[in-house]
Amino acid sequence: MKAPDNPVLVIGAGPAGLQAAKDVAEFGVPVLLVERRKELGGAPIRWSYHTLAPDFRPTEEVMGPLIDFCQSNKNVTVMKGCIVDGYSGRPGDFHVRIKDETTKNITEKVVSSIIVATGFEHFDARVDPRYGYGRMPNVIGINELEIMLKQGRVVGHDGKPPKRVAFIFCVGSRDRSTNPWCCTVCCGVSIKQGIEVKQLLPDSQVYMIYMDIRTIGLWEKLYWESMEKYGINFIRGRVGEVYYTGEKLLVKGEDTLVRGPFEVLFDMVVLAVGIEPGPGTKQAAGALSLSLNEYGFLAPKIPNVHFDSGKEGIFLAGACVAPMSVEEALSEGSAAAMQAVKLGSRLMQKVPV
């Protein structure tokens, strides 16, 4: 079988995009990988994720080989700092305009198909002011804690390790005033971090303030271990307000199992900030005339079939479609790659599939 000459365009070099690029390239098909930022690896690298749930695997072990492959393989052409500005043509013969964001130069390329993997952004907790994020010291997001864990040093603004840490779940998730969807991974990630905090600071007390625990599938192991091995406590309820007393953080919430309001002091509050579609997704949707769903994620033709954008030759993968974990994003990238390769081979051989 002869591979088509036109490359496959992959937009976004996160877990899904990198995996898609690798799979396509390994099939012998050239890949054009366009990334808006200056570095490859997407969210896990950009936010310096320490380890990945559920088995505490260092991020580099998962992402490193993918990045290395895409940077060194002759089939992969990487364009950093670029976005796709528009397109025309038909499957097998798309003409895309690629714009360098710094020089504003526009390059035209011909590609056979397009894989959109523009990923997500963490919810900006300043939008929900009740948690005091951005205004109060020691109120941080899970992404910032991840960086601290990577440095192996979890401390408050005064440089002291916290004695009592509260994780607040569903910040910017499952809330009509912010984002109504579930971000699917924050429970698992928060619990993973809680365990890591306990490993780092065994004398600390870690509390998880949750509405529901959604450690889906095999991630449940994290939930069990956090209780059974690490003595992490879970409080069912939602936090109404975090107040900085000048020394500590006063967390006001309700323990719904006791049916009573609580006001307890903590040294550190970690917000499990949700996942939302980023500006890259919106921009790509505009450039490629893709439809967005009510939440601003890219809408597949059938909600259950993520890779099918409804436009022939354009495939979707990763967290630009729905909130998902790294493991799911990798599979989605692979699935989209399969679709691109399949389409390429059909167009070459003029064989209907």
Added chain:
Amino acid sequence: MADGGVVQLGKDEELELGKEDAKLLETLSSQRKAKFAFGTTEDYLKMLERMKELEKKGEIIVHHVTDDYDPVGVRTLSGRVKKIPTRETWQHKSCGQCGHIPGYISAFYWIMSELGVSYVDDTNQTSCTAWNYYGSGTSNPVALSAVFLRNMHAAYERNAYPLIHCGTSYGDYKECRYLVVMNRDIRERVRAILKKVDRELVIPEELVHYSEWLHVMRQEVAARRKFDMSGVKVAVHAACHTYKLMAEDYTYDENILGGRRPAPTSSIALALGSQLLDYSNWYDCCGFGFRHILTEREIARSFAYFRKIRPIVRETHADVLITHDTGCVTTLDKSQVVPLAQGYRETIPVISDSQFAALAMGAHPFIVCQLQWHIADWKPLLAKMGIDWQAAYEEYKSYLDKVKGGMKPAFIRSPPRHLQPRPHTKAFRVDEPVMS
């Protein structure tokens, strides 16, 4: 009716409460499915536009904050600039203050006299009846609005601008104004009532609370400061009815607590050079909450102590708690008696912003500020401000003896009943202060 149960404007921008709507609203309210809310900030701004239209049509008279009142502009929560008159104000007193916290009003009058600002203390004022409105939970918008407009007309005919002391009246009037402007039915019925008492439908362009007046006058007040306040730690309680009813119309300032708390009262504490401290329960009611004070005084008293006083003392260790409504001063102050008797030791003096400002300006703590009526111990505060309260108290006692002997009491200065003609002086400025 919108889904959320909020009354929305009709097509002609009238708030038409038809019989069916009213019934539905009543049912929903009784089932606690809807709350009677007056729309959004946008609706509020529309109401102001509507007021201008009605004035143009000649349906109502608008009492403008003209240059004669030397107005100062402040930012409100809606982002709009609100004009606060500084002179020739008509003092709309609170029905509770003279009995419970007399120093609150006498200190305010004293400040105005000290600053040489003319004002009218009219005897021709009625109580706003909002107490009953909130106390019973039932509403008679026509009656309430009629009382509101009757008082506003009383100010208008004296050619003085109404300055409302009571937080509840202030909030209630803002709601009534919304109803009168937006609802033709209420407007016409109120007009008929006013006609019977030979008054016209006069709506003030701005409804102004006295704390806003102190806010814009704070630099003048600070300029006459007699005592060094830099060592005084202050906590502020803002009255619910000033900033929670029609919230978009109360003063906020980015330079004061980052604009996350109402600006007045905090601003006067800062202007006087004292240390302003924040605390976690700042948003909570003082415990007065009408229904509770009427039926559940034990709970109101306990709430005032356990949810306000104790956290404030524990978190801030402040020397004084200042607030700007007679209900708040009374509740927060008097509710400390029982806990103190029971052995709880956390206590803090509670005074109004006018008393605080007057004390700083050198007013007599007893003859003017009437601190002797306060329960919580104010002596450490006076000592910290550098006021010799013992000498002042002796003075006060001899003053009382003189009064017994037939001297005319002087603690409330002879209130001016008429305005004096005066030349117009200042140009309008928008108050954009720098954090002191």
Added chain:
Amino acid sequence: MSEEEKKRKEKESSAGEEKGKFIIERRYVDDSRIIEPKKLELGGIDMSGRWGTLVLPRTLEDFDTEIYRDVEKLPRGGNIGKCWQCGNCTAVCPVAHAHSEFNPRYLIHIVKMGYTSEIKKHHEAVYLCSGCGLCSAACPKGVDPQGVMIAMSIAFKAHESELTE
């Protein structure tokens, strides 16, 4: 309703109204939260009874895990940390179906969280456990609630002086 039941009801209701009976919404306030000194005087003025009544807030303020740590160390209490509050134990507990104050799930929760104020209110209920062991058979996480109740009753007894102060 039999005569006896009526009498008992009357007795109960009058007992419940002893403190703060003048509070209109008295039925919404826990007995334990009302402080009504029989004798209270300030500056020579009598404020006893109604005039000196205070109602304590019901806010949970303490995460005091001392009893929790003790329970973990006592025989058969070691698994308490595994509890995730599903309520299986209470669902199958024959005692809980008769006595509202005995709720193994709740007892485990307040001990785990260290809500001393709640433990003070409910600690005596732990002796109602009959030791039938149904809960331990029903527990999906291997908490062994029956054993935890044993450990808890010992721990509560050991801390009795603090819990009844």
Added chain:
Amino acid sequence: MEAMFPSIFYYMPPGNILPHQYIVGLVLILAIFAVLASYMRIRSWKVPFTPASVLSAVLFSKGSGGKNQGFGARASTAGKSTFHDIFLLERAGAWCEERIHTLGRGLVLWGFVLLALATVVGFLIDPLGAPDSAVLPVMLLGDVFQGMIALGAAILLLRRLSRHNLRISTDRNTWALQLVLLVLGASGATADLLSIGGFLAGAQVAFLVNIASIVIFFLYAPFSELTFLVWKGSLLMQETLQSESGKGREIAPQPQLGK
């Protein structure tokens, strides 16, 4: 009779190796050890040893107030409570879902009590000197009681086994204790029967197993759940006594003010 049963104690080891009195002495020593060990264990939980408190309450409590009762009344309260709560298993039985569960517990309990009585009676009648016609009924009764223990333990064990599934999680100690009870009862009951049946060797083995299980039981019981049951049972009785004597549980006073 005597022809049919030449000597029922023939299976016992020769007196010079393990005289009967020695066995009784051993049991007594073990029982004292068990009480002491229980005491130590309960004290290690930082709680009072309530059986002692109950005893002192019944014997010496003066009580106070108008409802104060004399020794007789206290003893009667204690007796009633013991009878209803312990021997009739009213408190425990009320909440056991299945009757068979209560039955199992009752059999073990009654078996033990009656066996103790029978043993004392048997000791008073010199087993080797007295005529078999006097010893035999006591001995057979003892066998019946041991059988009760075995049956009760078997019921408890079978109930546990029949309910055993993946989710079950009961303490290993409970299994062990019930197994010891089963062996104790079964070996004791069968030793005599085997002897009567002429299987002397079997009877001797059963007898040795019985002695061993008794030793294990006394050594193990203080460290098992039984200690808790003794503690809690007497705690409940103490509370009953206190409330009966008018002292009752005092209503918790208000929290310390001004803290």
